Amino acid sequence: MTLPVPLPPVTSVTRQLSRRSVFEALLHRSPISRADLAKVTGLSKQTMSEVIDAFGQQGLVRQVGRTSGNVGRTALLYELSPEGGHVLGIDLGARRLTVALADIAGRVLAETDEPTDNRGGAWALDQIARLSDRLTRDNHTHLSRIRSIVLATPGVVNPRSGAIEMSPNITGLGHLNVVALLGEKLGSPVVIENDINLALLGEIWHGCAQNVANVAFLALGSGVGLGLYANGQLVRGENGAAGEIAYLPLGGDPLQAESRLQGCLEYQVGATGVLRRYREAGGSEVDSVIQVFERAQVGDPIAAQVIGETARLTGLAAAAVIAMVDPQLIVLGGSVGARPDFADQVARLLLQLSPRQVEIRTSTLGRRAGVVGALSVALSRLHDAFFGVSELAASLPLPPPAHGSARQ
Amino acid sequence: MTREAAYCFAADLGGTKLAAAMADARGQIVAELTEPTDPRGAAHVAEQIAACASKLAQTVGMKVTHARHVMVGIPGAIDPRTSRVSLVPNIPGLENFDILGFLRDRFGPDAAIDNDVNLAMLGERAQGCASQCRNAAFLALGTGVGLGLLIDDKLFRGASGSAGEIADLPIGRDPTSHIPSTSGAFELEVGSLAIVERYRRQGGTAATTVRDIFRLLEQGDEVAASVLDTTARWVALAVVSLQSLLDLELIVFGGSIGVRPELYERVQRALPGLFSRPIAIAPSRLGDRAGLVGAAWAAAQALAHPSSPVPGGR
Numbered sequence: 001m002t003l004p005v006p007l008p009p010v011t012s013v014t015r016q017l018s019r020r021s022v023f024e025a026l027l028h029r030s031p032i033s034r035a036d037l038a039k040v041t042g043l044s045k046q047t048m049s050e051v052i053d054a055f056g057q058q059g060l061v062r063q064v065g066r067t068s069g070n071v072g073r074t075a076l077l078y079e080l081s082p083e084g085g086h087v088l089g090i091d092l093g094a095r096r097l098t099v100a101l102a103d104i105a106g107r108v109l110a111e112t113d114e115p116t117d118n119r120g121g122a123w124a125l126d127q128i129a130r131l132s133d134r135l136t137r138d139n140h141t142h143l144s145r146i147r148s149i150v151l152a153t154p155g156v157v158n159p160r161s162g163a164i165e166m167s168p169n170i171t172g173l174g175h176l177n178v179v180a181l182l183g184e185k186l187g188s189p190v191v192i193e194n195d196i197n198l199a200l201l202g203e204i205w206h207g208c209a210q211n212v213a214n215v216a217f218l219a220l221g222s223g224v225g226l227g228l229y230a231n232g233q234l235v236r237g238e239n240g241a242a243g244e245i246a247y248l249p250l251g252g253d254p255l256q257a258e259s260r261l262q263g264c265l266e267y268q269v270g271a272t273g274v275l276r277r278y279r280e281a282g283g284s285e286v287d288s289v290i291q292v293f294e295r296a297q298v299g300d301p302i303a304a305q306v307i308g309e310t311a312r313l314t315g316l317a318a319a320a321v322i323a324m325v326d327p328q329l330i331v332l333g334g335s336v337g338a339r340p341d342f343a344d345q346v347a348r349l350l351l352q353l354s355p356r357q358v359e360i361r362t363s364t365l366g367r368r369a370g371v372v373g374a375l376s377v378a379l380s381r382l383h384d385a386f387f388g389v390s391e392l393a394a395s396l397p398l399p400p401p402a403h404g405s406a407r408q
Numbered sequence: 409m410t411r412e413a414a415y416c417f418a419a420d421l422g423g424t425k426l427a428a429a430m431a432d433a434r435g436q437i438v439a440e441l442t443e444p445t446d447p448r449g450a451a452h453v454a455e456q457i458a459a460c461a462s463k464l465a466q467t468v469g470m471k472v473t474h475a476r477h478v479m480v481g482i483p484g485a486i487d488p489r490t491s492r493v494s495l496v497p498n499i500p501g502l503e504n505f506d507i508l509g510f511l512r513d514r515f516g517p518d519a520a521i522d523n524d525v526n527l528a529m530l531g532e533r534a535q536g537c538a539s540q541c542r543n544a545a546f547l548a549l550g551t552g553v554g555l556g557l558l559i560d561d562k563l564f565r566g567a568s569g570s571a572g573e574i575a576d577l578p579i580g581r582d583p584t585s586h587i588p589s590t591s592g593a594f595e596l597e598v599g600s601l602a603i604v605e606r607y608r609r610q611g612g613t614a615a616t617t618v619r620d621i622f623r624l625l626e627q628g629d630e631v632a633a634s635v636l637d638t639t640a641r642w643v644a645l646a647v648v649s650l651q652s653l654l655d656l657e658l659i660v661f662g663g664s665i666g667v668r669p670e671l672y673e674r675v676q677r678a679l680p681g682l683f684s685r686p687i688a689i690a691p692s693r694l695g696d697r698a699g700l701v702g703a704a705w706a707a708a709q710a711l712a713h714p715s716s717p718v719p720g721g722r
Contacts, residue, residue: 214567226653230566235559237655238543247652247683249579249645254682261684263652316578323576324555324653326566355576358567 018043020387022051023060023080024396027105027383030079031064037078052078059083060104080105085147087382088132088186089374091195092116092124092153094169094222098371099131101139104147106379106399110139111371121172122181129185148382149190151182152198152370154223156240164192169222191381196243196333197234198373199363200227203331205376206401207365216327217363218245220314220342221334222271224263228325232394235325246270248320251313265317269310271336278306289336297341310336311345312353318346319354326356333363415468416711417461417475417515418703420524421445421453421482423498423551427700428460430468430475435534435708439467440700445498450505458514478515479707481524481699482507488569491521497552518710524699525572525662526563528692529556531702532660536693544658545650546698547574549643549666551600559654575599579645597642600665607635618665625670640674647675647689648682662692 021041025032029040038048055061062081066074082103091098098113112135117123128151136143155164155173162179164170182190200217203209209217209229217227226243228235235242246263254264267273274289283302286292295303314337318330332343340362347360363369380395387396414433419426422445429440441460446452457480465472484496484503496502511519529546532538538546538558546556555572557564564571580593596602600618607615612631615621624632647659661672672691679687692698 238657242655244652319578323573326571328567
């Protein structure tokens with residue numbers, strides 16, 4: 001009944017799969033001998049030797065000494081060579097620009113940051129190019145040797161124009177083809193991803209959400225946003241706008257013009273909302289949310305009330321996330337969300353606000369989360385480019401941070 | 409494999425009626441029937457499901473033992489690990505009855521159960537108004553409220569199988585008030601009891617059911633109109649919440665109240681004032697057959713891809 005299906009070119013797929021499994025073993029078990037590589041991958045010693053020799057010629061592996069302590073002959077040990085390629089992660093925030101460099105094995109080699117050029121637009125892109133160039137040179141490599149670049153930014157990339165939209169805090173990006181311009185300046189294609197999604201992936205790779213399959217990252221700072229990770233994948237939504245919780249109808253009249261413009265929830269809990277509510281309640285002049293927290297700590301009842309209400313609304317947002325998405329873990333991040341005193345209040349209130357409870361943790365990477373997430377995506381893309389097998393949809397798992405973060 | 413072996417049996421169990429169907433290997437229903445649900449409780453209902461399968465097998469001219477792939481929709485939550493059923497208010501004893509064990513005993517190890525609203529979502533995806541969608545929801549409004557979610561073209565269940573518990577959405581009462589919302593906040597505003605209660609609170613006397621309220625609305629009853637306006641506003645707020653969290657392509661309205669144009673048209677009118685981008689909603693095309701069509705489709709999927717993860721499946 002069934003028609004004969006033409007067989008795929010077996011040898012090439014088999015070779016691809018062999019190379020992929022040897023690479024994966026090197027990624028997770030270095031330093032490792034040929035014999036152990038053969039054991040782990042199930043490949044014959046002959047095939048293993050061929051793959052290792054090929055990797056050696058490509059500069060992907062290097063020898064790092066010999067096994068010791070055993071009776072008998074010692075064996076050569078191998079690990080992935082940094083010469084195999086580097087990746088860049090970039091986090092373009094409204095206030096801070098961060099660039100980080102990692103090698104193909106996932107070792108974070110260096111990281112640098114400076115205040116974002118507040119003229120925005122083309123100036124910010126030039127600044128990215130300058131900082132990236134310096135970071136690579138300082139670490140004995142060069143932009144031309146970077147194989148994969150991911151940029152974290154607030155807002156959403158318009159796939160047609162390459163412009164970054166819905167990013168009100170960095171001026172002048174809505175009219176530029178950021179993807180094309182930055183690709184030109186850096187000399188290789190740049191992938192742009194939402195900063196909250198990347199902060200979530202950062203926490204999953206190096207932070208407090210390692211080995212959790214269903215996570216929500218709730219970021220509260222100048223604005224409010226949500227990243228969703230379910231069954232090992234980002235949830236993006238039909239138009240890339242999943243997690244736009246600024247528009248949750250909580251905390252105010254959703255019919256008000258401000259609610260419709262800025263989002264009902266964000267109008268209350270975003271930084272300007274917190275300052276406005278503090279002012280309206282009779283609080284004295286302050287210019288940052290951090291100051292409102294400091295006032296609350298020294299007994300200012302108005303400040304305490306405003307922070308308490310912010311925590312309650314954040315708790316209601318978390319309750320909505322639990323009801324609809326059912327995560328295992330909610331990570332609170334952002335300059336306000338990651339404050340332990342604030343997170344404690346949210347977790348306490350959530351006991352009353354939600355019939356179901358999930359664990360709440362604060363971001364352990366803080367403002368590094370976005371750049372670490374950018375590196376993780378850049379790495380996965382590099383691995384896919386080298387070892388992606390079309391029959392396998394999933395990327396190779398990244399090595400855990402214990403694998404050697406040269407930066408620390 | 410004989411031709412008969414490729415049949416699937418599907419059922420959609422409700423508090424008042426039981427719908428059952430025999431479908432071919434592609435999930436196309438070839439025979440179906442509907443009966444009032446046996447009021448004597450779980451064990452009788454289970455036997456009733458098995459009897460429906462026998463009747464349908466006879467109609468189609470096959471042996472009932474050939475219906476190896478079976479999917480039954482249950483009006484309650486199903487624990488993905490234990491397959492225990494909970495939150496089934498309408499069928500006495502079902503929470504303590506091993507319905508999956510019974511079905512496997514009768515039909516073999518490939519029998520499975522799933523939440524009825526999840527199956528309704530699959531029904532609309534297979535043959536209804538969500539046929540082009542990869543990200544959609546089925547919002548069931550009736551005695552209670554329920555939600556089935558389709559994310560990246562798969563049913564979305566969450567970490568513990570409780571995704572889409574829209575009854576618990578903290579949307580209800582005055583969102584500006586400082587009274588903390590509690591469990592079931594949304595269901596307390598839009599469940600059928602809440603709607604009738606709202607009608608009474610606003611001074612109405614002529615209605616004891618939501619059906620009465622819809623009838624009074626046709627006769628120009630102002631209280632009925634006002635009650636539906638308020639209800640639609642709460643539903644619209646839940647739709648906005650859903651959209652801001654998950655960015656869906658379409659939200660299908662189902663259930664005895666959800667399919668009424670008097671309701672979803674009011675919701676449709678309220679949405680532009682609440683959200684800056686358009687939100688697509690539509691009434692269920694399959695109506696009360698959505699769950700049955702989805703069950704047949706899910707059973708056929710399991711037949712085609714034996715490893716597809718279905719709770720209570722394998």
